[in-house]
Structures are given as C-alpha cells and as structure tokens.
Amino acid sequence: MPAHTRAIFVGAAVAAVAAGSAALGPDVAGAAKKHTHHVTIKGTDFASYRFAPKKLTIKKGQTVHWSWNSNASHNVTFSATKHSATASQVTDFKLKFKKKGTFAYSCTVHGFTGKIVVD
C-alpha cells in the first residue's frame, strides 16, 4: 500500500495521547491558534471518502483529534506503530505533535490521504 509507506517517516515525531472521553467540540479545522484541532472523514463511497480537512496546519505542541461515523471502516495511519483502529466509527483518536514538519497519513483501507503541517 503506497499510501501507507509514505507515512513511515513520521516515527517518534508524533506521540500517542491516551484516549480520553471528553466530548469533541465544534470543528476547529484551520484555526491554528486553537490548541486542539479536529479532522473527520467525509464521503459515502470509495470515490468520495476523504479526510476533512485534508491538510491541517497547527503549532508545535498542539493535538489533533480524529473522529468519524461512516458507512465503511477507515483508519488514520501515520506508520506501523502510529495509527488508529480500523472501524466505521471512531470517536476520538488523537495525537500530539511535538516536532515541526509535515506529517502525511492515510486511510490504508481506501488509500485517501491527509497531511498535518506543524509549524
């Protein structure tokens, strides 16, 4: 799966954060001044599934939350060791980004991709 191997370099730059139970707030995509950011998965079929937003720019030390409720199973995969569960509903997969850089990820089920830019 080429989309998966592209994300391998991320390595230790992202750190898993213990899953919490806090309710997600409104979509704060693109609001770089916020400390947490939210990405979801939209679409209804193979051709339309996508991360929204596809590219998100954040500041070092901020956390990105992914959640979705879809008609198919998806995942968020940065590397073999940094990834979410594969499920049609994920309520709060989150990662804290401790280093600057551009971190690509994908859903390895469908191959669509996303990108977190940490500046």
Ligand SMILES: [Cu+2]
């Ligand atoms: Cu998918």
